[in-house]
Amino acid sequence: xxxxxxxxxxxxxxxxxxxxxxxxxxxxxxxxxxxxxxxxxxxxxxxxxxxxxxxxxxxxxxxxxxxxxxxxxxxxxxxxxxxxxxxxxxxxxxxxxxxxxxxxxxxxxxxxxxxxxxxxxxxxxxxxxxxxxxxxxxxxxxxxxxxxxxxxxxxxxxxxxxxxxxxxxxxxxxxxxxxxxxxxxxxxxxxxxxxxxxxxxxxxxxxxxxxxxxxxxxxxxxxxxxxxxxxxxxxxxxxxxxxxxxxxxxxxxxxxxxxxxxxxxxxxxxxxxxxxxxxxxxxxxxxxxxxxxxxxxxxxxxxxxxxxxxxxxxxxxxxxxxxxxxxxxxxxxxxxxxxxxxxxxxxxxxxxxxxxxxxxxxxx
Amino acid sequence: xxxxxxxxxxxxxxxxxxxxxxxxxxxxxxxxxxxxxxxxxxxxxxxxxxxxxxxxxxxxxxxxxxxxxxxxxxxxxxxxxxxxxxxxxxxxxxxxxxxxxxxxxxxxxxxxxxxxxxxxxxxxxxxxxxxxxxxxxxxxxxxxxxxxxxxxxxxxxxxxxxxxxxxxxxxxxxxxxxxxxxxxxxxxxxxxxxxxxxxxxxxxxxxxxxxxxxxxxxxxxxxxxxxxxxxxxxxxxxxxxxxxxxxxxxxxxxxxxxxxxxxxxxxxxxxxxxxxxxxxxxxxxxxxxxxxxxxxxxxxxxxxxxxxxxxxxxxxxxxxxxxxxxxxxxxxxxxxxxxxxxxxxxxxxxxxxxxxxxxxx
Numbered sequence: 001x002x003x004x005x006x007x008x009x010x011x012x013x014x015x016x017x018x019x020x021x022x023x024x025x026x027x028x029x030x031x032x033x034x035x036x037x038x039x040x041x042x043x044x045x046x047x048x049x050x051x052x053x054x055x056x057x058x059x060x061x062x063x064x065x066x067x068x069x070x071x072x073x074x075x076x077x078x079x080x081x082x083x084x085x086x087x088x089x090x091x092x093x094x095x096x097x098x099x100x101x102x103x104x105x106x107x108x109x110x111x112x113x114x115x116x117x118x119x120x121x122x123x124x125x126x127x128x129x130x131x132x133x134x135x136x137x138x139x140x141x142x143x144x145x146x147x148x149x150x151x152x153x154x155x156x157x158x159x160x161x162x163x164x165x166x167x168x169x170x171x172x173x174x175x176x177x178x179x180x181x182x183x184x185x186x187x188x189x190x191x192x193x194x195x196x197x198x199x200x201x202x203x204x205x206x207x208x209x210x211x212x213x214x215x216x217x218x219x220x221x222x223x224x225x226x227x228x229x230x231x232x233x234x235x236x237x238x239x240x241x242x243x244x245x246x247x248x249x250x251x252x253x254x255x256x257x258x259x260x261x262x263x264x265x266x267x268x269x270x271x272x273x274x275x276x277x278x279x280x281x282x283x284x285x286x287x288x289x290x291x292x293x294x295x296x297x298x299x300x301x302x303x304x305x306x307x308x309x310x311x312x313x314x315x316x317x318x319x320x321x322x323x324x325x326x327x328x329x330x331x332x333x334x335x336x337x338x339x340x341x342x343x344x345x346x347x348x349x350x351x352x353x354x355x356x357x358x359x360x361x362x363x364x
Numbered sequence: 365x366x367x368x369x370x371x372x373x374x375x376x377x378x379x380x381x382x383x384x385x386x387x388x389x390x391x392x393x394x395x396x397x398x399x400x401x402x403x404x405x406x407x408x409x410x411x412x413x414x415x416x417x418x419x420x421x422x423x424x425x426x427x428x429x430x431x432x433x434x435x436x437x438x439x440x441x442x443x444x445x446x447x448x449x450x451x452x453x454x455x456x457x458x459x460x461x462x463x464x465x466x467x468x469x470x471x472x473x474x475x476x477x478x479x480x481x482x483x484x485x486x487x488x489x490x491x492x493x494x495x496x497x498x499x500x501x502x503x504x505x506x507x508x509x510x511x512x513x514x515x516x517x518x519x520x521x522x523x524x525x526x527x528x529x530x531x532x533x534x535x536x537x538x539x540x541x542x543x544x545x546x547x548x549x550x551x552x553x554x555x556x557x558x559x560x561x562x563x564x565x566x567x568x569x570x571x572x573x574x575x576x577x578x579x580x581x582x583x584x585x586x587x588x589x590x591x592x593x594x595x596x597x598x599x600x601x602x603x604x605x606x607x608x609x610x611x612x613x614x615x616x617x618x619x620x621x622x623x624x625x626x627x628x629x630x631x632x633x634x635x636x637x638x639x640x641x642x643x644x645x646x647x648x649x650x651x652x653x654x655x656x657x658x659x660x661x662x663x664x665x666x667x668x669x670x671x672x673x674x675x676x677x678x679x680x681x682x683x684x685x686x687x688x689x690x691x692x693x694x695x696x697x698x699x700x701x702x703x704x705x706x707x708x709x710x711x712x713x714x715x716x717x718x719x720x721x722x723x724x725x
Contacts, residue, residue: 024725031722058538060722067724197725239723246720300535314724 020247021201022127025101028197030054031064040065040295044111048138049102049131059303063310065295066283067226070316071196073286074332075105078192078222079114083326092117094191098170098210099123099198102131106163107144116192118162120183125167128156132165170198171206173213180217190326191221200227201248204255208269211319215270219323222330223266226316229278231257235309259315266319275332276317283311285334368518375511378474378504383549386510390557392517397525397564402592403576404566406493406524466493466577469528470512472502472540477511487515488522493569496528496579496611499558500539506548509558527565528579529611532601563598567610583609 029049034056036043047053056064075095083090093116097103100121109115123131133153135141145151149160158165164183168175185191193214199207214223230236231253243249256262259276266274277286301307320327371381371389381389470477481487498512499505515523529535536542536559545555568578570589585606586592595607602608 027722027725031724056722060724063724242720243723248725300538302529302535302539310723 015244015247015249016201016251017247018124019126022124024197024201024248025099025123025127026050028064029102031056031060032068035061035064035068039298041068043104043108045104045107045141046102048141049104049134057303058299058301059307059310061299062295062301062307063279063314066279066287066311067196067314069287069291070279070282071105071194071224071226073288074222074224074316074318075109075192076114077330078190079109079116081190081326081330083190083220084324089186089189092186092189094118094120094185094189095194096185096191097121097194097196099195100165101127102134103196107141110144115162117189118164118183118185120164120166120179120185122166122168122170122179124169125156128158128165128167129153130156132156132158135165170210171202173209176210176213187217188219191218193218193221193223195224196226198227199225200250200252203251207252207255208265211265211271212269215266215319215321219321220326221321222327223271223319224316225262225276225319226314228253228313229257229259229262229315230313236313239313259317262315262317263319266317270321271319272321273331274317274319276315277332278312279314279316280308280311282316282332286332288335368514372511372514372518375507375514376478378478378507380506380548381510383551383554386554387557389510389513389517390561393513393561394564396517396520397561397566400564400566402567402595402597403589404524404526404569405573406569406571466495468495469497469530470494470502470508471497471530472499472505472508472544474502474504474508474511477508488519491522493524493571493577494526495577496526496565497530498525498528499541500530500536502540503544505541505544506554506558513561524569525565526569526577526579527562527567527597527601527611529601531559531562531565531611533559533562534600559600563600565597567595567597567607568592578610580609580611581613583613585609 029046030053032043033046033050033053035041036046037053037055038061040061079093095106095116095118097105097120100123103121106115106119106121109119121128121131132151132155135145135158136151136153142149142151145158145160145163149158149163151158156165156167166179166183168179170176180187195210199210202210211223214221228236228239228250231240231250240250240253256265259278262276263274283292316332318331320330322328368389371385374381380386467480494512498509502508512523512525516525530539530541536555541558542552542555545558546552548554568576570576576589583606586609591606592610597607599607601611
């Protein structure tokens, strides 16, 4: 397997093509819009990034909801966590999103009054150019970044006080450092780093380098990783093949194929704590029970076997550097109501009853 | 050749009928289905074809006495596992000897169903019972269901169709049949005709007065067959209650349902045997997203000592092998006829049109 070394980075390794990897952003964005249209979550902006809306199968909608809900819950936890210092910066927080694509979290948080002091998004220039163009084009987005924002579609940059979109090949650590400076990220401030289905497309060396870099750089930080696991069972093998044939192979999965290995990735590279849960556990234990009841009524659902399979092949890993001791109570904990819920992790416990109100028209 | 025969030949070529023909076919089918009971009786010819005399004797015994107590391994194959590469399928089915072929979910996989007829024998030569879920997920729900319906009209005593949870207006709007009708006909009329006829499909079958077959499972609301008979089935699948349960539920490993500690399942509820095949250690079934879950084709084999063995079928050498992957297997239903649609369809001269499956990317 080819290795990429920082500078003069070769194209992504054999079988992987940059365009296809970048296209995963379009896929994810369309999927998120599919959820939004069905009422799984609110997002007034994602539709601006999708040229041709598609309706995804209920399993995809539900799965993207789980992903969104997990990240949102951790983000809000992070944003509400108070520092122990009392200087003028004590309430300032930062979010750094690696491979952000067309993610709209910044705009959603703004609407909720929860936007952090600084939100930085990085991606390939081809992607950030498109994003910059869309932000520039739509007043709903443009007004959110503020009148003093500098937008360059050509460079793929949006620079405002509280939001920065910058092009970067994150496999290049020097570029990462440069971009942090340009974005005026203060490494001492609490920072939430997001890598949502991003690192898995990179070769393992690059991933380790990025994880190590982040640990050394940000002493009060959370690293949120969402990606695939278990390549070696039947479902995993088929998933690997299917993604390979789309040109976006999961180059990183064999180096970290299990939950413990995801945790080890962080612990071995300077992070103080790391916990990884698969999405089935996240869905059952972490996501708010009332919310689950709400979304389970949105669509008729008949894909349970596959649901368990799919969710079992994705995970969230949450790593923490806690120099100041502010993150003692932060992380993946069971939702307070979840203890009373049956664990539906066992295929033997499928019970398949359609929800009462599926919102479909019964035509006669 | 009558119109109906011509239509059958056309459907066998995977060509959909005209909208007017669909309407007429559904009306004819309605006349037949309306006469059928919620618990449709199926009497099958008893033919035993198996090299093993011992097995033959045991099966005949079972039929005579209704008892499986003497059987070491309580496995009776009731579902069909789709096997394009082996004739062992025939062996196992005919071992059972009550019913020639009982088929689980087809889910619009027309070419797999065609292979099924090839391996099992054409209707009416072979007697068939289909356990529902004819539509959704696959790309040829229209042709699949219409062929089965046409065969039902043509040979009403040689093929039995019962209703699955996908034979419903609601779920077909989500899982593909509605979209397919719209795409193939430019209107939803065919979908309407089909979903109307779904209402007439029987809810269950009773084979040789001994074996109760249903798509989903049983219901806490049902303790006798007569209770099933009193259901007014001519309606959209309800959200709860007995009719819903019959189509939607899955059996569970609970003692109350007569699960023997050996892993067999008897359900001695109606003074008869309700035999399902289940092995607690094995998980069978992938839902129909074949291309996401990989191919699964398996057969349950019984040797002369009735030891059971699951065999995963290697395809032809140039085709990659696959792992058997199981999940919970319900009473004769939610069985997956999963195959590698791309490869198999190509090998049958059918270009694969299936797009890449969705993941979280």
